[in-house]
Amino acid sequence: MAQPQLDVFQVIADPSRRYMLQLLSQQSLTINSLAENFDMSRPAVSKHIKVLHAAGFISIHDIGRERHCTLKREGFTELQQWISFFDKxxxxxxxxxxxxxxxKAN
Amino acid sequence: MKKISHTLFFPHGPEVVWQYLTNADLMELWLMKSDFLPVAGHQFQFRIPPMPQLEFDGVIHCKVLDIVPMKKLSYTWNSGPGDGKFTLDSVVEWTLHPKDNGTELQLQHTGFKGTEHINMFAALEGGWLQNMNKILKLANTATHGTTTA
Incomplete structure (x- = not known):
């Protein structure tokens, strides 16, 4: 059940996961409706969603029989922290x- | 903010400024101790205090990418939790422009992997904040209507 926790950068290095985040930035989606946008098996989609969830990018709510994915912001703040740290x-x-x-004299 | 950029002017020729960017002894005076060598492909490290909340073990791993004496120097600027993987993947670039009475030095720290999502997030957060404000306003109105605190 436990899978190795990926960091923010590893998580968004994958183009499918980036596209999932883009889709979720527009609206919350069920796993099924998310999967319709991808040419991959439903288990493969679920795996990506697990990774996004573990990294804090999305939250998942069960409503009836459907699992709804919503974008969370925690995952994005780490990068901003880095940039502002190095700017200072x-x-x-x-x-x-x-x-x-x-x-120093010329 | 997606990249870092700073420009400075020094009343010295590029050859003087260049020394402070590429001589490890001089670099230590203002930047940090390192095993830098002005050779393309050379790998070196800087050490700063670790930051566990950012999965940072305190070691900055660098590799000289491009070096054009008195003009340009760039190196990678990577770090991670210490397991060989990098959670920070970026590039530092120094550019020197000779001027009449000195040198203009530009620093760019860019290439932060993942920055393309910051815009998306900022837009999202803006939307949330607006909604939160609406809710707060409504909540305040409701509170003031029912209590006299």
Missing amino acids: FWITKLKKLESILNQ
Whole structure:
């Protein structure tokens, strides 16, 4: 049952999973209606959905007999955290370089 | 934000600025200690404090991609949780432009894998926020109508 947890980047490296996220960004869909967009077996679709779910990209709700998938935002924030972290990192480092070079005589 | 870009001006010729980008001893003064060598294909590392919440073991794995003396230097900038896989996959590029009285240095940190989804997410979040505001307004109106707190 437990499968290795993939990180955000591994999750969205797969084109099918990216397309699933795109479809879900427009509306919530049942697994069946999602599967109609793909030329792959239903178990293969389910497997991708499990991966998206495990990584926090989507949530799944059982309504009647149908499983509804909805986009979640947790998975997307990690990347933004990285970019803003390194933006601050470089600003700090570049200030240091600037002060070193500006003190240096020509 | 999908990429990082900063431009600086130094009152020095490109040869001086270049030294600070490519000499490991000088790099350590402002950036970090590393085993950098100005050779295409050379692999080197930087170390910063680990960040477990981002699956980062503290090691930045770099490889020199392109090096054109006094003009351009680029290297990969990858990291991960320490199991050999990279969760951060990006590229740092330095470009030097000689000017009359100095050098303009541009840093670009780009190629973050996965950024194509940030726009989608931002659009989505915008929509949610608007809806949340509507709900809050309605909730506030309802509350104020029934209580006198």
